[in-house]
Amino acid sequence: MGGVVIQEYYFKHPNDISALILCATGGKMRVSQVIFNSIKPDYQVFLNNLRVELFYRKTSKDIIENAILETSQIDPEVTYADFKICDAFDTLDKTNSIDVPCLIICGKNDQLTPVKYSQFFHDNIKNSELSIIDKAGHGVMLEKPNQVNKVIEDFIIKNL
DSSP states (O other): OHHHHHHHHHHHOGGGOSOEEEESOOSBOOOOHHHHHHHTTOHHHHHHHHHHHTSOTTSOHHHHHHHHHHHHTSOHHHHHHHHHHHHHOBOGGGGGGOOSOEEEEEETTOSSSOHHHHHHHHHHOTTEEEEEETTOOTTHHHHSHHHHHHHHHHHHHHHO
């Protein structure tokens, strides 16, 4: 959802932004009907599916369990509404108008926002860098925090 928020903000207030970091996101965020069908009837089914949908298959069980525990604290109606917002989101036609330095980060094994989404950003944003993090999924910032932080630090240093 963070990628949706920052893109919306950028397109409404481009002069407020000097650089962007787009992590595990896309310009269009279609959500599987399977996700919608699992949230309301049985939130635990949705939470259990996060193990496979959000993370690389060899991600530490502690990381996964902590993320699921945190997600479980969110009201299912809020989660459902967030996914509805994502599903309706589409800024693909505006992507090439982004004219600030942009760092694009994705997990190589991201199933929710696959690498092709990040590649689209990279191909359509003139001043962009693409970092594909190996052995990580949609939870790339939780799965590989040191690598993600290093890529961000390098980007900031280069673009200050």
